């Protein structure tokens with residue numbers, strides 16, 4: 001079911017932060033600016049249950065009565081991100097702990113754990129009470145569960161979590177023998193003889209735990225989060241009218257968002273703060289544009305999505321971070337960054353900056369003074385533009401390329417220094433190369449249900465470093481290539497099973513036929529290694545971090561590039577194998593941005609807009625298409641005017657003018673053309 005039939009704007013509002021006399025005026029000013037939805041109540045538990053078991057709804061009833069004097073719509077939240085002081089005092093077992101067992105006390109937020117039975121019960125009660133009381137309020141169009149699950153803390157170590165971990169493991173392995181086998185506990189005498197001996201990773205020398213336990217612990221965090229979310233979802237869905245949606249926001253560590261989306265939500269929302277990218281200190285050449293990578297991940301978890309919090313002011317807590325104010329045009333740019341990447345709903349964080357508390361510096365649209373300002377004006381202008389773009393909602397982001405994303409591999413890579421750094425480097429390198437070559441991509445998440453048919457639409461599929469591999473995934477890749485696809489796998493593909501153990505077999509395990517080669521030797525490189533090169537004809541390619549030394553074994557396997565240094569000079573570094581109707585490429589290193597650009601050229605992968613426009617690499621492009629209409633977005637992230645060349649006449653969707661030929665796009669400018 002589709003929930004957004006037109007592009008829409010919202011904001012986050014906290015009636016409990018303001019004098020009631022401001023409410024109506026605030027709502028009227030929002031509506032005047034084009035903001036038609038507010039999100040409320042995600043941190044307001046005490047307003048409903050100030051004393052255990054005594055429920056009062058009068059505060060939000062009064063507020064919703066005011067809302068209903070207007071046309072404003074509401075996204076109501078379950079308030080579980082901040083359990084009340086009375087609750088954590090009476091039931092300290094609900095509190096969260098760090099790895100050393102230090103408790104996170106009341107005073108910030110997200111200080112609870114997902115597994116304390118009493119918290120699950122208190123959650124069930126408050127959600128049930130709220131759902132029953134507010135289900136029929138006409139102004140409520142949707143609900144948000146909690147707030148940013150797994151934000152602040154993405155690994156949990158409370159007693160309740162370890163107890164639940166044991167239950168999770170019993171269900172998974174059945175017997176201790178099987179668990180000991182899967183985790184290889186015979187190594188360093190880690191063998192467990194009783195379930196009670198097992199804990200989530202605790203402090204050890206070098207803080208090194210058994211890697212297979214570690215991987216299961218990260219899966220467990222995700223399971224805990226999903227089942228906590230589903231607890232809310234099932235209750236809400238039982239009470240709410242069919243057209244009222246349930247969502248929550250991403251992206252945070254150790255959550256499988258595809259499963260969260262499929263099992264516990266109607267659609268996902270994302271909280272987009274691109275200013276984090278602008279204030280990044282090292283390595284991120286793309287700055288705020290890098291937020292499109294996160295948007296691609298959200299899109300990869302479900303086609304329909306919204307932005308629950310879009311940055312609208314300077315940021316920072318009183319003791320954390322420090323961010324400049326968005327320059328004129330940047331709120332608009334970031335808004336369209338979200339829209340260009342597929343979002344149909346944009347809600348700005350927050351209406352007015354709070355005048356007290358931890359987030360006094362995390363500014364919203366309005367400043368403390370409550371006066372109209374340039375940020376409100378910019379958003380008002382966007383609201384007018386959204387009216388002209390209303391039929392954009394539901395249009396699909398056009399991607400030529402897919403990147404396979406596998407949670408097990410990502411999580412294993414967090415601690416595994418042999419493939420973790422490659423993964424990070426390649427994610428950034430691939431993203432930047434595809435962005436700057438104007439080749440839009442989708443992340444496709446690996447799951448037992450992934451089939452070659454899900455990949456068929458893509459010209460090329462990158463499988464950066466599928467270290468953990470299983471026969472099902474290998475089969476899916478083979479089917480895709482057999483059918484005519486081009487698959488490009490990176491170093492370290494296929495040498496671990498799903499437990500993270502390395503089977504005694506020839507690498508890439510189960511895929512030597514697909515790539516027509518075997519990996520008989522390999523070496524890690526340090527980041528500064530002068531030997532990290534391969535030759536592709538007369539071109540020198542940067543091949544960092546790791547070198548798989550490739551030995552072709554099939555006649556169909558062709559060497560594309562060879563390593564140019566060290567004892568293995570001349571050894572194949574990139575090979576391609578004709579397999580069925582397609583090609584399987586193996587790339588022996590991590591993916592560097594410039595190297596990927598060369599690779600795309602060699603493969604003949606062209607810009608999505610090659611027939612429409614010439615756009616410099618500093619601009620992001622995308623096309624959203626559906627119902628016989630397509631819109632091209634060009635986003636200029638720089639502070640300078642850039643020149644575009646429009647190769648045919650197109651309608652500027654915001655001004656209605658026909659444009660063609662040379663076109664100047666302003667600093668931080670956005671161009672939307674109907675193509």
Ligand code: GAL
Pocket residue numbers: 147148151271309349359362
């Ligand atoms: C988000 C959060 C909001 C607010 C905002 C600015 O992560 O959901 O409640 O804290 O960041 O810090």
